[in-house]
Amino acid sequence: MKHVKLILSVMLLTHLLACSSTGSKPGSEPDWVSGNSSKYSNQRYLLGRGQADDTATAEDRARADLAKIFVVNVNVADIDKQKFSSSTAGEQSTSEFTSEVSRTIVTSTDKMLKGVQIADIWKDETSKTVHALAALPRQQASQAIREEISRLDSLTRLSIEAAANAQDPLDKIAYARRAVIAQQERLGHQQALQIIDTSGRGDPSEYDVAKLITDYEKLLPRVRIRPVMLGENEGIVASALPAALSSAGFTVTDNGEADYIMEVTLKLADTFQKEGWYWGRGVLLMNLRDQQNTVLGQKEWPIKASAREQSEVMIRV
Secondary structure, three states: OHHHHHHHHHHHHHHHHHHHOOOOOOOOOHHOOOOOOOOOOOEEEEEEEEEEEOHHHHHHHHHHHHHHHOOOOOHHHHHHHHHHHOHHHHHHHHHHHHHHHHHHHHHHHHHHHHHOOOEEEEEEEOOEEEEEEEEEEEHHHHHHHHHHHHHHHHHHHHHHHHHHHHHHHHHHHHHHHHHHHHHHHHHHHHHHHHHOOOOOOOOOOOOHHHHHHHHHHHHHOOEEEEEEEEEEOHHHHHHHHHHHHHOOOOEEOOOOOOOOOEEEEEEEOOOOOOOOOOEEEEEEEEEEEOOOOOEEEEEEEEEEEEEHHHHHHHHHH
């Protein structure tokens, strides 16, 4: 008899827990289906709702509905546009800035969505439609983002200090750029945090991104580079290389006062035809040397181009 009572007690407890997990009486429509949830308040949770003919699809739609909260239209180019459009290099930085922030928001969202739980499921027995409620605790998501923001602020501070103490101009540029990238990434996390934070404030940065970009851009013209084209195809890159260096913000010079020498070699293979198209392939080699002729870095890029006319292939390369 004792065993029977124990079994009945366990069955009763299990039944009660199952009923309580739906947040509603059996058969009755939960409050969250058409309104706010009393159990999962908007102050404590981010919520998403989904419905379908089957449970799996309803759950997926609920998660997707929650993810929509983080779909933000980032248009950084319109923010303080006058601060970013002072030069060609400035416009380039703005483009990179927008792209970096967008990627960071996507990354932050993906990480946070791993913490999403299906909090409740209810089936309408009349329409046979399954409803699902996805929930993400605001505190849990907020803590993860704030930890990442703290790391990026520390990286920014260390990068700024390193840039100020570095003697080599290229090291200065590298550290300054690292500080910019860290704050670009932070802005993406901040925008995600503002969505999670019920006050909408998030955690504003102590660093001015526009100033960091300006400081970085001011370092570029201080570096004087002499472009040198080598090989039989030097004519193809003769005008492109100086223009590219100048567009990047560096000072281009053709005399002995250069801080660095940029050697570029373009190696091209023979043009061939395939399926009505002419193809050109090659390799672009780049060496950076200092005044003592020491190689500081090397880079190699494979290139290819195609055209309907053979004469156009080399132009497109």
